[in-house]
Amino acid sequence: MSSAPLSEPQVLAHAKRRLFPEADQSGTYAVVDTQFAGGEWLAGQAIEASVRETLAPFNHVRVGSGYPDLVGVRTLEPELLAVDRLGEEPPLVAVEAKGVTDRGVDTERGIVQAYDRLNEANAAYVAVPADAVSQTDRTLARELNVGVLGVDASGRVEPVERPRVVGNRATDEATAIRFQASAQGVADKSFGLNHPKNYLGYPLAHYADGSTEQLLADHKVVRAFDDARRGAAFLGLVDERPDRVELTPLGREVVRFAIARYGDVEGALAEFENWYRSSQCFYDLAPEWADLARRVIFAYPATQLLVEELQALHDDGFDRPTLVELVRYLHEVHPTFTVELFLRGDDDVRSRALTTEGDLRPAPLREGRSYHAPTVFQLKAMLYHTGILTERGAEPSNLDPTADVWALRQRV
Structure with a gap:
């Protein structure tokens, strides 16, 4: 980025990198308002391609009575908050950015806008050029529980004021962002397979004695092992931990279903061989299993x-x-x-x-x-x-x- 006075898109891009440094991190998701998706910000002021790439993806998300410049979900580092984060659920974060215009930097307006987002967000920030923050701005931000992120010309972002995390009411818009940040959010790798049997088979093979991957292959359930595991996680059948995979209550119910009908999961996996490469609708081919899959899919x-x-x-x-x-x-x-x-x-x-x-x-x-x-x-x-x-x-x-x-x- 240039060494010229920081524009609002540039300020926001730096703030996003600080608050959401790893876009693919588990439990993390952020979108920037659609006003930044165009090629220009102010008349004749282009938004650099690298800035737009940082800001993407775009959506128009209502939080409070307006649309924050950025809204996302992530567990924030302690240095960004006034107190340690309480609870396991990552906070919904709203950010308003202000850059240099021909009238200066309207930091006060950004603080007031960010404060409005606390009706629905857990933490709100205003991001501005560091040299534009006055003592009066800091006092107002503290009174309103708004964090202030100071951005310098090099792109370094420092918390000038840190907010407290607060509770909020759930709304449809905020829920959509939380959903995207969750293990079940829609991503390019969420579902790699297009038949529910591939996902039902995973908890059975995981429960059975032997290699999960080998059992899935031997019984002609699916050879795309990673896709099967990932999809089973997205459907809530298994929980992927850093060092292991565990069955969820829903996954254990699939195992109970199999044992009740076949006596053991190995017998159930053998049944999967009868469906190998069948193009027939599963609902007509294996009604009982399709009903089970329907309950799993409907829980999504x-x-x-x-x-x-x-x-x-x-x-x-x-x-x-x-x-x-x-x-x-x-x-x-x-x-x-x-x-x-x-x-x-x-x-x-x-x-x-x-x-x-x-x-x-x-x-x-x-x-x-x-x-x-x-x-x-x-x-x-x-x-x-x-x-x-x-x-x-x-x-x-x-x-x-x-x-x-x-x-x-x-x-x-």
Whole structure:
């Protein structure tokens, strides 16, 4: 970055690097407001490509009565907080940034904006050039419990004032960001396989005697071992620890289901061999197992939202909505969740698909490459195999969103 006075996008990029240094870290997720997704910030003032790359992904997330410049979830280091973090859940963090303009730096306004976010955020910060923070600003920030991050010309970020973590009320928008930061959040690697049997087989092989990977291969369950483990974790069947994998209560219930019907998990795994390379809908091929998979899939938060809103569309007379129609409808009622669930997180897609006000642009929604493969391909395929949807999913490269139907198999 240049040594010129720091602009607001530059300040925000430095602050994001300090607060969220590892984007792929477990329990971490952050988005920056869509106003920063364009090529310009102020008239004639371009946003550098490296800055936009740092700021991505973009979304328009309402927190309090407005839209913070950055909102994310992460367990913060003690030096960023006034007291040690209490509890295990990482805090929801909101950041307002202010840079140098022809009127100076409006630090006071940034503090007041950040304070407003504490209605729903656990911690709020204002990020500003370090030399723009006055003693009056620091006093106001302390009184309002707002953290102040001072950014110098080199990009170094220091906490000038540290906030206390506070409780808040849960909202749909904040819940969507928390969901993305969780082990079940939608990411490029969340679901690598498109059949629920591959994930049901993992806790069985893990429980059985012998190598989990070898058992999955020997019984022709799945050879993509890492994808099976990762998907089982996303569905809440196993808990991935740094040194081991453990069955969750839901995973143990899958084991109980198998033992009750076959006497042991080895007998259940042998049954999986009968389904090897079958293209038939699992709901019709193995109804009992598909019902079990349906319960597992329905415990996944995104499934519940999709089913309820597809039912609402049916009630309104839309029995066979296309992907484009579904996304446009969902964005009206769950905007943040819809963007995170369906649209790829890279700079190109989000900046083209979303206006600076967070509205959807029609043209990118008609392009298959705009969508998250784990949602439109793998998750949809599993919803089909468990008898929830009428049609399979498709890879984004082969997807026509205007013809891709999302319809419930059973409507009530």
